[in-house]
Amino acid sequence: MKLLKIALLLLFFTTARAQQIQIGNGLVERNFTFDGKVWRTTAFRNQSTRQLIPVKSDEFLILAMDKQKGLTIADFTATGSPEKYNRADTTFLTFTYKPLPQVTKDPVAPQLIKVQYSLKKGENFLRKQLQLLYKSAATVDRLEVERLTIAQEQKGGGKGEPVFAGNQLFLGLEYPGGYARRTDGNTPKDYGRHYEKVGNYSDINLEGRDIDHQGGKGLIRLMHFPGFALKKADNRYEINSKTAVNGFSLNNQSAEMAFMTYLEGLWKKPKSFLHYNNWFEPKAKDLSGDGLIDIYREFKAATAPYGINLDAVVPDNGWQNTKSVWDPLPKFFPNGIKDVKRLSDRLKAEGTGFGLWLSINGYVNKIDWGLAEGYSEAKPNAYFAKFGRYYSLSSTKYKDTVLKKIPLLAKETGTIYFKHDFNQLSDLAPGNNHPPTDRHGHEANLDACLEVLVATRKMNPGIYQNMTNWVWFSPWWLKYADALWMLAGDDGTNGNWPEISTRAMASTDRDTYLWRMWGNPADRPLVPISRLMTHGIIKTSDGRMESKSDNLQDWQEYVLMHYGRGTLLKEWYISPSAMQPEEWKALCTVHNWAKAHQQALNNTFYVGGRPDEGSAYGYMGWKGDKGVLVARNPDAKTQKLRIPFNQSVHVSGKNGTVFHADVVFPYADAYPQNFTAGQDIEIILPGYATMAFEFEKGEAGNAVPMPALPVYHTSEQADGSTTELTLPTTVPDRCDLLVTGFPNLPELSIDGKPLVPARTSKAKINNFASYALAGMPSAQAKPWNMASFDLKPYLGKKIKISYKGAGAFKSFLLIEQAVAGKKVPAGNDILWPITNNSRRQTIPLINKTH
Numbered sequence: 057m058k059l060l061k062i063a064l065l066l067l068f069f070t071t072a073r074a075q076q077i078q079i080g081n082g083l084v085e086r087n088f089t090f091d092g093k094v095w096r097t098t099a100f101r102n103q104s105t106r107q108l109i110p111v112k113s114d115e116f117l118i119l120a121m122d123k124q125k126g127l128t129i130a131d132f133t134a135t136g137s138p139e140k141y142n143r144a145d146t147t148f149l150t151f152t153y154k155p156l157p158q159v160t161k162d163p164v165a166p167q168l169i170k171v172q173y174s175l176k177k178g179e180n181f182l183r184k185q186l187q188l189l190y191k192s193a194a195t196v197d198r199l200e201v202e203r204l205t206i207a208q209e210q211k212g213g214g215k216g217e218p219v220f221a222g223n224q225l226f227l228g229l230e231y232p233g234g235y236a237r238r239t240d241g242n243t244p245k246d247y248g249r250h251y252e253k254v255g256n257y258s259d260i261n262l263e264g265r266d267i268d269h270q271g272g273k274g275l276i277r278l279m280h281f282p283g284f285a286l287k288k289a290d291n292r293y294e295i296n297s298k299t300a301v302n303g304f305s306l307n308n309q310s311a312e313m314a315f316m317t318y319l320e321g322l323w324k325k326p327k328s329f330l331h332y333n334n335w336f337e338p339k340a341k342d343l344s345g346d347g348l349i350d351i352y353r354e355f356k357a358a359t360a361p362y363g364i365n366l367d368a369v370v371p372d373n374g375w376q377n378t379k380s381v382w383d384p385l386p387k388f389f390p391n392g393i394k395d396v397k398r399l400s401d402r403l404k405a406e407g408t409g410f411g412l413w414l415s416i417n418g419y420v421n422k423i424d425w426g427l428a429e430g431y432s433e434a435k436p437n438a439y440f441a442k443f444g445r446y447y448s449l450s451s452t453k454y455k456d457t458v459l460k461k462i463p464l465l466a467k468e469t470g471t472i473y474f475k476h477d478f479n480q481l482s483d484l485a486p487g488n489n490h491p492p493t494d495r496h497g498h499e500a501n502l503d504a505c506l507e508v509l510v511a512t513r514k515m516n517p518g519i520y521q522n523m524t525n526w527v528w529f530s531p532w533w534l535k536y537a538d539a540l541w542m543l544a545g546d547d548g549t550n551g552n553w554p555e556i557s558t559r560a561m562a563s564t565d566r567d568t569y570l571w572r573m574w575g576n577p578a579d580r581p582l583v584p585i586s587r588l589m590t591h592g593i594i595k596t597s598d599g600r601m602e603s604k605s606d607n608l609q610d611w612q613e614y615v616l617m618h619y620g621r622g623t624l625l626k627e628w629y630i631s632p633s634a635m636q637p638e639e640w641k642a643l644c645t646v647h648n649w650a651k652a653h654q655q656a657l658n659n660t661f662y663v664g665g666r667p668d669e670g671s672a673y674g675y676m677g678w679k680g681d682k683g684v685l686v687a688r689n690p691d692a693k694t695q696k697l698r699i700p701f702n703q704s705v706h707v708s709g710k711n712g713t714v715f716h717a718d719v720v721f722p723y724a725d726a727y728p729q730n731f732t733a734g735q736d737i738e739i740i741l742p743g744y745a746t747m748a749f750e751f752e753k754g755e756a757g758n759a760v761p762m763p764a765l766p767v768y769h770t771s772e773q774a775d776g777s778t779t780e781l782t783l784p785t786t787v788p789d790r791c792d793l794l795v796t797g798f799p800n801l802p803e804l805s806i807d808g809k810p811l812v813p814a815r816t817s818k819a820k821i822n823n824f825a826s827y828a829l830a831g832m833p834s835a836q837a838k839p840w841n842m843a844s845f846d847l848k849p850y851l852g853k854k855i856k857i858s859y860k861g862a863g864a865f866k867s868f869l870l871i872e873q874a875v876a877g878k879k880v881p882a883g884n885d886i887l888w889p890i891t892n893n894s895r896r897q898t899i900p901l902i903n904k905t906h
Contacts, residue, residue, distance in 0.1 A: 181303025216530020241275030253542030254831035322532035354632035362644035411473030419478035435485035451499035529581035545825025592627025620686025622660035683751030726757030743898030776860035789872035802862030828840035
């Protein structure tokens with residue numbers, strides 16, 4: 057009897073152990089339990105901290121086109137024991153299931169479904185993929201690769217985004233076109249993220265087929281829309297899901313920081329790329345002669361003294377024969393691709409590379425020609441129908457053609473950069489290898505697009521790939537592309553808030569778009585700002601985006617803001633003939649400074665408020681204990697910029713550590729304040745100032761004392777207002793009276809003599825490009841006129857400024873008084889401290905509200 061009891065106990069424990077299985081590597085673990093029919097995930101475990109997250113799981117869901125209820129793990133049974141094995145440094149665990157008899161007639165019930173998990177040694181995340189095997193043709197509407205319930209608080213989700221649970225676990229599909237829902241299974245709603253309907257975004261209609269009508273508290277779903285099963289050589293059909301990933305934070309990281317660490321092992325490595333684009337320069341668009349060669353020689357002569365060389369020269373739209381699939385235009389290249397190679401080789405011999413603009417779907421080319429040649433046109437949804445025509449990337453003939461021609465073009469011509477423009481990826485047409493819906497057409501066209509990117513990179517591993525119009529900010533795009541368009545207008549000046557400089561308005565334009573998408577720390581894209589295409593630095597022979605009164609400092613500040621965003625894709629839409637030697641110095645020293653600080657700038661975060669409503673803002677980046685801040689005050693009044701100094705901007709150091717900052721633009725000096733990790737950084741910015749700071753550990757140094765402010769007195773009279781003040785004698789730089797009327801300016805005089813403005817500007821309310829207007833207009837903007845008056849002729853004098861005949865207006869004194877500036881070290885990678893011997897102060901003189 058005693059032996060029988062022991063045997064029964066051994067059988068019980070053996071059976072109990074057989075009901076559970078894990079896949080883990082010492083860092084992370086996923087636990088499964090057998091319920092008598094199938095294996096279900098019951099927990100995720102952080103093995104380094106022993107933290108356990110209990111899970112209730114349906115494992116997956118397969119939904120037919122015309123149904124509301126899909127098949128989950130409950131509709132299947134295991135065909136045998138799990139298969140677990142190791143290959144090299146990776147562990148695999150595979151479960152195989154067949155449908156229960158009662159569901160075999162469901163149109164999406166596969167003959168078999170395989171669920172495979174994989175986990176590499178040393179990685180804190182594991183992957184999951186489904187394989188659905190069919191005897192005959194099948195169409196799956198929605199496939200949920202993960203369907204599980206977790207009690208911890210959840211954040212994130214959306215199109216191409218991960219979900220975060222309990223600030224320690226991340227889950228997502230490694231696919232830019234996947235969809236993640238959380239909290240109740242339906243959050244966020246489609247296009248429900250703060251930034252998803254801004255600018256020229258990609259609008260794809262899911263027709264509500266992403267919605268789970270049962271939902272459930274804590275439900276997380278990771279899904280995509282595969283459509284048709286693919287026919288295989290043995291006359292069977294299969295669908296392979298997109299790959300899901302889940303991982304844990306380690307070493308006291310936030311879940312977001314852990315995700316970014318994971319992403320760094322997956323994405324195309326960050327790479328700086330400097331090039332000239334010919335779009336705004338007419339004489340550089342003639343590709344038959346020496347136009348591009350001559351332009352490059354001008355750049356080389358100007359930048360070589362600073363140790364700078366362009367990585368490439370890039371012809372934009374116009375090089376191609378529009379009645380072809382990416383053949384060269386005979387007007388420029390009579391011998392076809394051989395002549396393109398000749399131009400590329402000539403540029404290489406001169407010392408630079410060659411790039412091309414190219415829309416993968418043929419947008420801007422002659423689609424009617426293509427239809428006559430047997431290519432298929434995409435049928436766009438209502439949003440994209442407002443724009444131009446394009447081919448279906450998923451259609452057999454066009455896909456086969458571009459998969460061959462684009463990689464071959466890159467290889468045979470030595471192209472090292474592609475600007476892939478106009479990525480609509482919407483197709484509702486039948487016959488293009490997907491069901492005729494927007495969601496399935498989008499996935500099929502996206503898959504084809506990614507195939508082209510992968511094939512091109514395989515043919516030319518060093519190629520830089522830039523995805524522009526109508527992409528979206530999924531971090532998984534960076535597995536395939538180096539840069540993504542910021543979804544703005546190509547160029548623009550924002551006139552919502554009073555600024556005297558047109559160049560300043562150009563910075564406000566770019567930065568307002570970035571504020572709208574990256575300005576909310578609780579709901580911003582995970583794509584680093586440094587990986588954005590921002591349409592670069594523009595200075596053209598026709599004076600685009602500048603006015604004749606803009607000065608050298610305006611130019612330098614505009615350049616600094618571009619680089620201060622962390623920009624890796626450095627686009628110069630510059631006409632060398634429009635540049636002066638000091639403008640080259642400003643440009644090149646900023647470029648070299650950014651290169652020297654690129655690691656910190658790679659990690660920039662937007663900080664501050666909305667630029668075109670007058671709020672101070674900037675870009676803060678850290679690499680270890682080194683930080684860089686480029687900040688700007690778009691208003692006349694002095695402002696305080698508050699900056700997080702914690703994990704929300706991916707600071708990984710120990711709280712309580714003391715740091716200091718040095719000002720490196722527009723002057724060189726210590727910033728007279730200590731900053732403590734874990735507590736917000738606060739920086740004072742004078743009116744209309746653009747400043748750059750470098751941070752590191754240690755106590756603050758001594759700063760040059762600020763000059764005393766001029767004393768003034770303002771009074772009101774029946775017919776207007778007056779300000780009396782005595783101006784100091786030593787002002788090496790600006791001493792400006794800035795007056796803004798809402799909308800009309802008052803009449804101004806000094807000691808009874810009318811004042812003539814040196815500079816003027818006026819409002820352009822919500823001046824956003826029509827195709828990129830979505831989500832951008834400011835409700836606070838109101839008409840204004842602004843004038844700047846040079847008061848330097850009155851230095852050392854007591855003056856009386858009179859204002860008459862206006863309603864609401866503001867008046868400020870902007871003064872840059874002399875100081876004994878500190879010595880600046882020499883070097884081409886040092887920012888040019890253009891006002892090193894002065895300090896700016898702005899004094900509010902009048903604020904008349906009616």
